Amino acid sequence: MTKSIWIILLLALISTLSFAQTEEGGRVQVYSVTGVGRASGDNAQLQIGGGVDAQIYKGVGVGGEFVRNKERENLELGFNVISANGSFHFLGGGTSDKFDPFATGGYSHLLGPGIGVNALNFGGGFNYWLTNKVGVRFEFRDHVFSAGETTTNLYGLRGGVAFAF
Numbered sequence: 001m002t003k004s005i006w007i008i009l010l011l012a013l014i015s016t017l018s019f020a021q022t023e024e025g026g027r028v029q030v031y032s033v034t035g036v037g038r039a040s041g042d043n044a045q046l047q048i049g050g051g052v053d054a055q056i057y058k059g060v061g062v063g064g065e066f067v068r069n070k071e072r073e074n075l076e077l078g079f080n081v082i083s084a085n086g087s088f089h090f091l092g093g094g095t096s097d098k099f100d101p102f103a104t105g106g107y108s109h110l111l112g113p114g115i116g117v118n119a120l121n122f123g124g125g126f127n128y129w130l131t132n133k134v135g136v137r138f139e140f141r142d143h144v145f146s147a148g149e150t151t152t153n154l155y156g157l158r159g160g161v162a163f164a165f
Contacts, residue, residue, distance in 0.1 A: 035158030079112025
């Protein structure tokens with residue numbers, strides 16, 4: 001099961017990179033993020049990762065990401081989150097836009113020692129493009145999954161850098 005998830009994620013990432021900049025001015029961006037997260041009723045965590053977002057038509061995008069969640073007290077403990085997402089860039093996300101607010105959502109798989117959970121994720125944030133190719137990114141992300149009888153949330157507040165192609 002885990003091997004098939006890796007293959008699907010790899011194919012999704014490769015296919016998003018194949019989208020060139022569209023006539024509508026969409027971007028293909030690769031980003032890295034770092035931030036803090038917290039699962040319902042758990043300790044704060046450090047989140048480090050990155051992803052890709054390819055805008056395919058008038059602000060609509062597809063992409064994926066990989067994020068490592070580490071315990072702040074013991075950095076050796078942690079788990080991985082692999083996501084395949086859709087996104088919507090409210091102002092069109094064209095190359096002439098400096099401020100680029102977006103919403104995102106999709107499927108995630110949380111995996112690590114003793115963890116293998118499917119989740120839905122949603123969130124939003126913005127990119128601020130310093131140049132046509134380099135920007136800063138800030139976002140909030142929530143992963144919702146079932147843990148036994150209860151629904152659990154994994155929140156993340158992250159910031160980073162984005163590169164456009």
